[in-house]
Amino acid sequence: MSTSSRCAACRHLRRRCPSDCIFAPYFPANDPHRFACVHKIYGSSKVGNMLQDLPVELRAEAADAICIEAECRVQDPVYGCVRMISLLQQQIHNAESQLVKARAEIAVLGSHAQELRHHGQDI
Amino acid sequence: MGGSSPCASCKLLRRRCAKDCVFAPYFPSDDPQKFAMVHKVFGASNVSKMLQELPVHQRADAVSSLVYEANARVRDPVYGCVGAISYLQNQVSQLQMQLAVAQAEILCIQMQQDPPAASFPTQIDHHQDHDRSLLLSCSNINPQLLAAGFASSSSNAIQDPLKKESLWT
Numbered sequence: 001m002s003t004s005s006r007c008a009a010c011r012h013l014r015r016r017c018p019s020d021c022i023f024a025p026y027f028p029a030n031d032p033h034r035f036a037c038v039h040k041i042y043g044s045s046k047v048g049n050m051l052q053d054l055p056v057e058l059r060a061e062a063a064d065a066i067c068i069e070a071e072c073r074v075q076d077p078v079y080g081c082v083r084m085i086s087l088l089q090q091q092i093h094n095a096e097s098q099l100v101k102a103r104a105e106i107a108v109l110g111s112h113a114q115e116l117r118h119h120g121q122d123i
Numbered sequence: 124m125g126g127s128s129p130c131a132s133c134k135l136l137r138r139r140c141a142k143d144c145v146f147a148p149y150f151p152s153d154d155p156q157k158f159a160m161v162h163k164v165f166g167a168s169n170v171s172k173m174l175q176e177l178p179v180h181q182r183a184d185a186v187s188s189l190v191y192e193a194n195a196r197v198r199d200p201v202y203g204c205v206g207a208i209s210y211l212q213n214q215v216s217q218l219q220m221q222l223a224v225a226q227a228e229i230l231c232i233q234m235q236q237d238p239p240a241a242s243f244p245t246q247i248d249h250h251q252d253h254d255r256s257l258l259l260s261c262s263n264i265n266p267q268l269l270a271a272g273f274a275s276s277s278s279n280a281i282q283d284p285l286k287k288e289s290l291w292t
């Protein structure tokens with residue numbers, strides 16, 4: 001039996017790859033690292049169940065998202081992709097503070113300009 | 124012989140809670156939902172392996188982030204945390220645009236008031252440039268781009284991310 005047609009998941013799990021393999025469309029044989037990460041973090045049965053619980057048209061996006069999260073967790077076993085969320089929240093906080101300051105400065109400059117105009121009219 | 128009550132994990136897994144249970148410090152019995160969520164998404168044995176591979180002083184943070192990810196995945200079974208990242212990236216982009224508009228407006232007003240002496244009105248936060256380039260490297264949900272952005276971010280100092288309570292609720 002040819003083993004070259006097995007998906008990355010079935011290769012990793014050392015089993016036959018059935019024609020209706022839940023993993024095959026999303027874990028092609030040419031990217032073994034992708035399934036290896038997902039298997040390490042979630043395990044094959046959890047991922048299989050997650051995909052099976054979703055309508056077919058959403059499974060590709062879900063597989064991609066799961067892979068990203070697993071890759072992040074492998075690279076950073078403490079924070080995973082939550083580190084990115086923390087960084088972004090910090091960015092938002094900084095940008096909001098700067099925006100408040102900028103708008104306050106606009107208000108001050110605007111009222112200063114108005115004062116100058118009134119002065120100019122009085123003279 | 125008084126036995127302390129089993130932790131939430133051992134209760135759910137219906138087993139005896141050993142004195143050195145790896146879950147017990149992080150999954151107290153009064154919050155069964157926390158472990159239930161993590162078990163649903165990651166599985167108890169995977170969580171146990173992950174915790175055992177970490178030094179003890181990092182395990183609490185790891186549990187918090189796993190709980191956060193699990194919650195996100197349960198709320199959004201398709202995109203999970205990645206959906207939240209995408210949403211926050213959009214927010215950052217919008218805020219940066221608004222900031223650029225405001226700074227341009229300041230410059231205009233200053234130039235109108237005092238053309239020869241016009242200078243940059245606000246201190247541009249140069250740290251933002253570094254973070255901006257970091258975030259631009261993961262500006263969409265493309266896995267390669269996002270992973271690249273993550274890889275470059277992991278070398279940055281994150282200032283007490285777990286002190287932001289909203290992250291962990």
